[in-house]
Amino acid sequence: MTVNPSGWRPTTPANEQGSAGTVTGNRALQLEEPLLFERGRLDQTGVDLPDTKVSGGRLGGLERNRDIGLPGLSEPEAVRHYTRLSRQNYAIDLGLFPLGSCTMKHNPRLNEKVARMPGFADVHPMQPQETVQGALQVINELAFWLLDLTGMHGVAMSPKAGAHGELCGLLCIRAALEARGDKREVVLVPESAHGTNPATAAFAGYRVESIPANKAGRVDLEALKARLGPDVAAVMITNPNTCGLFEPDMIAISDAVHAAGAFVYCDGANFNAIVGKVRPGDLGIDAMHINLHKTFSTPHGGGGPGSGPVVVSEALAPYGPLPFAAKMPDGTYKLVEEESAAEMHPESFGRMTAFHGQMGMFTRALAYILSHGADGLRQVAEDSVLNANYVLRSLEDVLDAPFAKSGPCMHEAIFSDRGFGEGLSTIDLAKALIDEGFHPMTMYFPLVVHGAMLIEPTETESKAALDQFIAAMRSIAERAKSGDQSLKAAPIYAPRRRLDETLAARKPVLVYREPAQAEAAE
Numbered sequence: 128m129t130v131n132p133s134g135w136r137p138t139t140p141a142n143e144q145g146s147a148g149t150v151t152g153n154r155a156l157q158l159e160e161p162l163l164f165e166r167g168r169l170d171q172t173g174v175d176l177p178d179t180k181v182s183g184g185r186l187g188g189l190e191r192n193r194d195i196g197l198p199g200l201s202e203p204e205a206v207r208h209y210t211r212l213s214r215q216n217y218a219i220d221l222g223l224f225p226l227g228s229c230t231m232k233h234n235p236r237l238n239e240k241v242a243r244m245p246g247f248a249d250v251h252p253m254q255p256q257e258t259v260q261g262a263l264q265v266i267n268e269l270a271f272w273l274l275d276l277t278g279m280h281g282v283a284m285s286p287k288a289g290a291h292g293e294l295c296g297l298l299c300i301r302a303a304l305e306a307r308g309d310k311r312e313v314v315l316v317p318e319s320a321h322g323t324n325p326a327t328a329a330f331a332g333y334r335v336e337s338i339p340a341n342k343a344g345r346v347d348l349e350a351l352k353a354r355l356g357p358d359v360a361a362v363m364i365t366n367p368n369t370c371g372l373f374e375p376d377m378i379a380i381s382d383a384v385h386a387a388g389a390f391v392y393c394d395g396a397n398f399n400a401i402v403g404k405v406r407p408g409d410l411g412i413d414a415m416h417i418n419l420h421k422t423f424s425t426p427h428g429g430g431g432p433g434s435g436p437v438v439v440s441e442a443l444a445p446y447g448p449l450p451f452a453a454k455m456p457d458g459t460y461k462l463v464e465e466e467s468a469a470e471m472h473p474e475s476f477g478r479m480t481a482f483h484g485q486m487g488m489f490t491r492a493l494a495y496i497l498s499h500g501a502d503g504l505r506q507v508a509e510d511s512v513l514n515a516n517y518v519l520r521s522l523e524d525v526l527d528a529p530f531a532k533s534g535p536c537m538h539e540a541i542f543s544d545r546g547f548g549e550g551l552s553t554i555d556l557a558k559a560l561i562d563e564g565f566h567p568m569t570m571y572f573p574l575v576v577h578g579a580m581l582i583e584p585t586e587t588e589s590k591a592a593l594d595q596f597i598a599a600m601r602s603i604a605e606r607a608k609s610g611d612q613s614l615k616a617a618p619i620y621a622p623r624r625r626l627d628e629t630l631a632a633r634k635p636v637l638v639y640r641e642p643a644q645a646e647a648a649e
Contacts, residue, residue, distance in 0.1 A: 157622060160211040164639045167198025173205065215622045217566045223588055223596050227539045227569040227581025228321070228369055230399055230421035232588075237498060238424045238491040247490045252482035256462055263460035266452040266483060269493045273417060273436055276496075276504070278408030281444030283437045284451060285484040289396050292416025292435030293327040293363070295448055295479050299414055299439055300361050300390045301331065302446035302476040309388065311360035317346045318575050319368035321394050328363060338362075340575055343533040344370040348379060355387035365394035366410075367401065369573040370530060371515060371539035371581070381411025390414065390443070398422045399586070400512055400538035403505035413440040419485075423492035434488035447472070448479035510586035511538040514593060518584055521597045525604040529576055538585075544578030548610025553578040556603050558625055559617040563599035 152159030167173075184190055200208070217224070224231035242248060250262045270282045283299075286292040297314070304311055314328035317338045325335040338354065341347045346364065362384050366374045374380065381391045393407055393415040399422040407415050417423075419434040439447055450464040453471060462483055463471050499507065512535070519540035523531045527545035530536070544553045557567035557580075569581040584593055606614055618625065 158211045158214070159622075160208060160215070162639065163198050163200065163208060166204060166208065167200040169194070169196060169198055171199035173199050173201045222565060223584065223592050224566050225568045225582045225584060225596065226566070227371070227541070227583045228396065228572070229569065230396075230418075230538075230583060230585060232585035234425050234491075235495065235498070238494045241494040242487045242490045244490075247486060250486055256460075260460050262486060263452045263462060263483075264454075265486075265489055265493055267454055267460055269489050269496070270436070270452070272493070272496050273438055276402060276406070277415065277417070277438045278406030279412075279415070279438035280408075280441040281439045281447050283439070283447045283479060284489070285448060285480045285482075286416065286435040286437055287480060287485060288420075288433035289321075289394070289416055289418045289435045290323040290327055291480075292418075292437045293323060293392070293394065294331060295435075295437045296392050296414035296416060296439070296443075297327060297331040297333070297361065298448070298476050298479075299437070299443045299446045300392065302474070303390070303443055304360060306446070306474070311358055311389070313359045315351065315354060315359055315362045317351075317362075317364055317368070319344060319346065319370050319372075319573060320363055320365040321369055321396060322572070324363040324365065324392075324394055328361075333360060340370075344368070344372050344530040344575070345374055346376065346380060348376045348383075351380060352383050355383060355389065357388065359384075359387060359389045361390045361392050361413075363392045363394065365397065366407075367397045367537035369581075370541050370575065371536040371583075372530060372533070373401070373537050377410045377412075385411065395438075396421060397538060400508055402508050403501060404508045407438070408440065413443055414438070419488045419492040424495040425488065425491050432485050432488070434485040434492070436484075445472075445474040446476050448477065449475050450478070450483060452483065507586050508538075511584075512536075514584040514586060514588055515540045515582070517590075517593060518582055518597060521593075522600055522604070525601050525608070526580070539581055539583035541573075541576055542580040542582070543576050544580070544607070547578075547607045548612075550612065551607050551610065551614055553580055555614040555617065556580070556600075556607055559603045559606070559614050560599060561618040562620045563603070565596060565599060 219231055219233060246259075246261055247265070250259055256263065266284055270284055273282050274280070283292075283295055286295045312334050313336055314325075314331075314333040315336050315338050316325045316328065318340045325337075328335045336354065338351050339347045345368070351362070362380070364374065364377075364380065366377055368374060384391050390413040391411060393410075393412040395407070395415040395417045398407075398415075398417055402422060414437055416435045416437045419425075419436065437447075449472065450462050451472070453461050453463050455461055464478075496504065515538050516535050519528060519531060519536050522528070522540070522542065526542040528540070528542050529545075530541065544551070544556070547555075553570050557570050560567050569579075569583075571579055572581060573579060584596075603614070616625070
């Protein structure tokens with residue numbers, strides 16, 4: 128990289144479209160933005176600080192012994208830098224975010240307003256409990272609605288995300304097995320489950336074995352039954368699964384697992400496809416985490432940390448973790464934290480986490496549930512399924528849809544790169560989608576579909592928005608099937624061209640060096 132005396136990087140004589148380049152590197156309102164280190168100087172600062180004499184340091188000899196090495200910028204320079212970067216980013220407030228299995232949807236501003244109310248936004252976990260009665264009531268109220276929507280017996284509110292909730296559910300299962308003196312070592316995970324499921328089971332100390340999918344993309348029930356035995360502790364199943372399909376044999380699966388003395392864990396990350404329509408407790412499920420930051424508001428933790436409460440069956444409820452919020456006989460609320468026989472939950476497996484969980488997500492989720500009501504939540508599921516099937520049927524004639532013939536999908540549609548021209552694959556379609564102004568879909572996942580493209584339009588997208596996305600997908604798919612090698616150059620309109628992702632992963636540049644230093648290092 129070379130830098131001219133003015134500090135600006137010159138462009139090539141012409142851009143990718145063949146038009147003349149610019150001196151600044153800007154293309155009209157698409158502004159080129161250098162690194163902070165290139166824009167600022169290390170020998171200046173954007174603020175005036177008084178000279179101070181520091182004596183009696185308390186860092187035990189760990190004081191800084193050289194300059195910090197950060198560039199000095201004025202306030203306008205700093206603001207412009209981050210504003211320009213934000214204009215090069217994609218966001219849910221700009222357009223459709225079709226990431227499959229991620230539920231990137233509009234976050235109602237009402238929820239944000241509630242989360243910022245005094246008493247919620249500024250609550251501190253170390254406050255005396257009598258000063259946070261309203262916050263504890265919100266936790267208790269949300270817990271009630273989660274139990275009502277799932278048909279389960281108990282709920283642990285403290286897990287911080289989906290995988291954290293999975294660990295909580297498995298620890299409940301382990302505690303229940305140990306209480307009856309039953310040591311089991313194996314957790315079965317279908318091929319169509321989320322990738323965190325086998326990782327969590329292994330982290331919890333279990334040996335993981337895979338269960339194959341049938342031709343319809345569902346769990347092979349007979350293969351599952353054949354593997355069940357006295358060494359199996361649980362089956363971790365995702366329903367709807369990662370192929371966007373509902374498991375019609377769910378009750379039969381639960382019955383078989385229970386008959387073998389094991390438990391059923393359900394990954395509830397896709398609960399938005401069935402909320403208000405199906406109660407997991409009625410399907411024989413023993414434990415299920417719910418991604419509040421997906422089903423009930425904020426897209427993928429975009430407003431802060433995630434939240435993954437775990438609902439459990441009556442068989443597992445005594446072993447749930449601490450802490451939890453409880454309503455006392457006198458009408459007050461208490462955060463039950465102590466592990467003691469004198470407390471209300473003596474068989475708990477122990478603390479899952481410090482404090483009560485993620486307050487911001489609790490308030491957003493409760494606002495979402497109460498503002499939608501029972502009919503609105505049912506419509507969430509219905510619209511998410513309707514939108515996904517609209518995408519599936521609108522594209523199945525130009526893209527391979529491996530499970531389209533087995534019936535409707537649920538909240539997400541899956542396609543493959545089968546039939547693309549020589550040398551072209553899923554990543555080429557995805558990169559071309561950037562040129563059309565869309566964030567790409569989930570690529571190469573789930574692994575059961577070669578060159579997978581997993582698309583989740585969510586319930587918040589209009590028909591007009593979906594039609595525009597479908598038109599872009601059809602155009603690119605037709606180019607891919609015809610063998611159009613120009614797709615290899617995409618994206619050509621984005622601020623940056625296609626990266627060498629393998630090289631970037633293997634040799635990441637994590638420290639800025641002056642151009643002369645970088646050349647010397649090479």
